Amino acid sequence: MSAVGDRFFPDAMPSPAANAETAGWWEACAEHRLVVQRCIACGTTRHPPGPVCPSCRSLDWRWQELPGTGTVYTFTVVRQAFLPALADTVPYVVAAVEPDGAGGQRMVSNIVDIDPEDVEVRMAVEVVWEDMSPELALPRFRPRALGNGEGR
Amino acid sequence: MSTAARGRTPVIAGIGETRYAKWGGIAEVTEYQLAVEAVLAALDDAGIAVGDVDGLASFAEDRNAATFMAADLGIDELRYATMSWLPGGGGACAAVSNAATAVETGQADVVVVYRSLCQGQFRRFGRGPGNAPPPANAPRPPGIRRAKSLLEAHVAFTMPFGMFGPPIAYAMVTRRHMHRYGTTAEQMGAVAVTTRTHANRNPRAVMGDRPMTMDDYLASRPVSDPFRLFDCCLESDGACAVVVTTAERAADLDATAIEILAGAQGTLRGFGHGQYSNVSMPDDDYASAGARQVAARLWGRSGIGPADVDVAQIYDHFTGLVLMSLEDFGFCDKGDGGPFAASGALAWPDGALPMNTHGGSLSEAYIHGLNHVVEGVRQLRGQSTCQVAGAETCLVTSAAGVPTSALVLGRR
Numbered sequence: 001m002s003a004v005g006d007r008f009f010p011d012a013m014p015s016p017a018a019n020a021e022t023a024g025w026w027e028a029c030a031e032h033r034l035v036v037q038r039c040i041a042c043g044t045t046r047h048p049p050g051p052v053c054p055s056c057r058s059l060d061w062r063w064q065e066l067p068g069t070g071t072v073y074t075f076t077v078v079r080q081a082f083l084p085a086l087a088d089t090v091p092y093v094v095a096a097v098e099p100d101g102a103g104g105q106r107m108v109s110n111i112v113d114i115d116p117e118d119v120e121v122r123m124a125v126e127v128v129w130e131d132m133s134p135e136l137a138l139p140r141f142r143p144r145a146l147g148n149g150e151g152r
Numbered sequence: 153m154s155t156a157a158r159g160r161t162p163v164i165a166g167i168g169e170t171r172y173a174k175w176g177g178i179a180e181v182t183e184y185q186l187a188v189e190a191v192l193a194a195l196d197d198a199g200i201a202v203g204d205v206d207g208l209a210s211f212a213e214d215r216n217a218a219t220f221m222a223a224d225l226g227i228d229e230l231r232y233a234t235m236s237w238l239p240g241g242g243g244a245c246a247a248v249s250n251a252a253t254a255v256e257t258g259q260a261d262v263v264v265v266y267r268s269l270c271q272g273q274f275r276r277f278g279r280g281p282g283n284a285p286p287p288a289n290a291p292r293p294p295g296i297r298r299a300k301s302l303l304e305a306h307v308a309f310t311m312p313f314g315m316f317g318p319p320i321a322y323a324m325v326t327r328r329h330m331h332r333y334g335t336t337a338e339q340m341g342a343v344a345v346t347t348r349t350h351a352n353r354n355p356r357a358v359m360g361d362r363p364m365t366m367d368d369y370l371a372s373r374p375v376s377d378p379f380r381l382f383d384c385c386l387e388s389d390g391a392c393a394v395v396v397t398t399a400e401r402a403a404d405l406d407a408t409a410i411e412i413l414a415g416a417q418g419t420l421r422g423f424g425h426g427q428y429s430n431v432s433m434p435d436d437d438y439a440s441a442g443a444r445q446v447a448a449r450l451w452g453r454s455g456i457g458p459a460d461v462d463v464a465q466i467y468d469h470f471t472g473l474v475l476m477s478l479e480d481f482g483f484c485d486k487g488d489g490g491p492f493a494a495s496g497a498l499a500w501p502d503g504a505l506p507m508n509t510h511g512g513s514l515s516e517a518y519i520h521g522l523n524h525v526v527e528g529v530r531q532l533r534g535q536s537t538c539q540v541a542g543a544e545t546c547l548v549t550s551a552a553g554v555p556t557s558a559l560v561l562g563r564r
Contacts, residue, residue: 009314016308017299026296026308047432048309054422073431074331074438076323077377082316094315094376096324096431106431108310121331135295138312 008092008112008130008140012085015136021049024063029137032129035063036102045103068127069144070099073106077116091116097125097141113142162252163409164561165402166198166395167526172358172517176272178389187216187268188224190391198395199405200262207232207263207396209251211243212520216268232260238417239425240277241467241513241551244521245559249415251396261397267522268391276387277518278318306429318469319384321428322553323376326472328439330378332487337378339490340471341369344382344514346499347468351511353537358386359515383471385513392522394529410532413545413562414454416446419555426554436486441473441552443480451482454560458482461560462543463531464505465524468512473552478505481547481558500538509538524548525559532563 018026028035037049041058052059075095081087093111098104111119112128125141132138168190171178178186195202205227208218218233232254236243244267251263271277299305315321329335348364351357364382372381402409423442424430431438451457458481466481468474475489483505484492492498500506510516510527517523528546530536549558 009312013314014311015295015297016312017297017304018308019299019302019305022299022305022308023296048306048424048430074324074328076320076327076379077374078314078320079374079376080319082314082320086314089314092314094313094320094324104432108313108315108431110313121327133295140313 008110009089010085012083021051025049026136028063028065029129029139030135032137034066034068034099034127034139036066036099036105037061038064038103045105047102047105047107064101066099066101068099070097070125070141072096072111072119072121072123072125073098074121075111075119077119093119095119095141107139110140111142112140159398159400160256160258161399162255162396162412163399163402164248164394164412164525164529165397165405165409166194166196166200166407167392167529168193168195168197169356169392169523169526170390172356172388172390172519174358175276175387175389178270179272183268183270183273183391184216184220186270186389186391187266188221190268190393191221191225191264191266194264194393194395198397198407200395200397202226203228205262205264206230207251207254207260209234209247209254209263209265210267211236211238211247212240212267214267215274216266232263236417236557238550238555238557240554241469241520242426242554242556243550244467244525244557245415245548245550246417246557247522248394248396248412248525248559249417249557252412252415255396255398261401263396264393265396265522266391266393267520269519270389271387272389278384278387303425303429306425310429315428318428319379320376322470322473323379324431325427325439325553326378326470329472329476332439333490335472335475335490337370338366339475339494340378340383341366342493343468343471343474343498344369346493347508347512348515350500350509350538351515354511354516355537357511357516358388359511378472379470382514385469386515386518388517388519390517390519392519392526394522394525408533408563410529411562413456413560414450415557415559416450416453417555417557418446418449420445423555428553439476441476441480441556442554443477443549443552443556443558446556446558447481450558450560456545456560460545461505461547462545463509463540464507464547465509465512465528465549466507466547467521467524467549467551468508468514469518469551471514477549477552480552481549500540506538506540509536509540521550528559528561532561
């Protein structure tokens with residue numbers, strides 16, 4: 001990744017687009033807070049965010065901050081550069097991560113600080129933030145050493 | 153509900169195809185003209201005059217709008233025009249179902265379903281939605297843009313992490329299937345090699361003259377683990393169309409009419425746009441085609457079950473998802489799609505369920521699965537290049553991993 005400095009991806013990557021329901025998730029990211037949308041009426045979580053609770057149809061919701069730990073649900077090692085600018089970045093890992101406390105909701109991210117060949121389903125991970133600009137930070141995940149008493 | 157009693161049994165009376173080519177291979181005519189050519193070919197095959205068409209249907213955000221098509225074909229009165237909401241290849245069978253509903257209920261008498269794709273003239277589906285790189289003078293460092301659609305706001309949760317479109321998203325689904333059920337590369341390879349063998353008999357197939365062995369499959373370059381190049385469908389230029397009308401109207405025609413025994417479409421709770429924009433569905437649904445409810449409705453309506461199917465055209469954008477479709481439609485138990493494929497069951501002529509006898513999207517052409525409907529009709533007419541002897545029933549499915557649809561076709 002020498003070609004892109006400290007960045008995991010080059011600047012030519014598509015930047016995220018947000019609407020009224022999703023903008024808050026990205027604003028929390030800029031503050032290095034990993035959040036999930038939670039229904040105020042019944043407590044059900046949902047991701048990606050939307051205007052209405054699929055469980056009780058309440059329109060009232062809030063952002064719940066998460067501890068930033070989680071597990072790898074599934075992943076792929078991307079070996080083809082789908083953008084020319086990624087030629088020096090492949091192989092990289094895209095994963096579905098189950099953040100702890102998110103009520104089973106999953107988020108797509110990258111697993112970093114590990115050889116892609118060593119990533120496994122059910123691996124314990126923790127969030128690491130990459131600042132892209134003052135208004136954009138992306139949550140990526142790195143392997144997390146399990147402390148005493150912690151199990152999978 | 154008895155359709156025959158009402159005298160308006162929906163049938164497919166004609167099929168039409170242009171030539172198929174690798175993406176970018178058709179530049180001499182527009183994608184729109186290609187659609188027109190396929191529609192005219194299907195009507196010619198049916199023996200129905202253009203002037204008798206009163207309905208048009210398509211899917212997959214087809215750019216070739218029915219309104220312009222109706223004007224340019226000189227259709228007297230367009231009485232029915234629908235576009236399926238099911239994304240991409242999920243809507244092929246739904247578009248045919250919509251046409252069938254229209255003729256069954258008397259909203260139209262002759263509906264042509266069409267799909268045209270010139271990916272060289274536009275974008276390639278395999279590269280994912282909305283991921284064009286920003287212009288060189290774009291402001292940097294990157295910020296957050298205003299989403300122009302719900303889909304754009306949703307894929308914002310995948311694109312910035314390098315999950316570009318289908319191959320990467322469905323590699324992750326297939327990885328989960330491997331984790332849960334022990335699915336192997338060789339089992340996926342059985343799908344690729346078997347359907348290539350079928351394509352090798354089909355002069356229309358883009359890969360018709362390119363044999364493939366299991367060693368070739370295993371040696372193909374990695375794209376996104378566990379997918380190799382030959383796990384991924386072609387990206388093609390071409391168009392095809394089918395003519396839907398009533399059995400009564402078709403009785404006067406020369407071509408053999410094929411009955412639409414049943415159609416079903418839909419999506420699972422919480423499945424959203426499918427696993428390429430949402431990875432939060434229940435585990436059993438994530439590692440699946442997402443078609444189990446569609447399958448249950450389809451079998452219920454058709455009056456037949458998986459054991460009664462003579463030949464199947466299963467949507468095959470990715471080998472791993474073919475295995476999951478076979479499970480969802482009940483040809484084997486959940487998780488057993490790999491061993492089922494590896495057993496030789498899918499191979500023409502001796503397998504229990506000859507599948508994708510035209511070569512499918514993996515080896516004939518990627519026309520978003522409408523060519524699978526065309527091949528289903530061809531089988532039941534007895535005209536396939538891998539003809540299943542005496543075939544009377546054919547299952548056709550649309551894209552797995554998105555809200556989807558399916559048909560059971562039958563020979564009257």
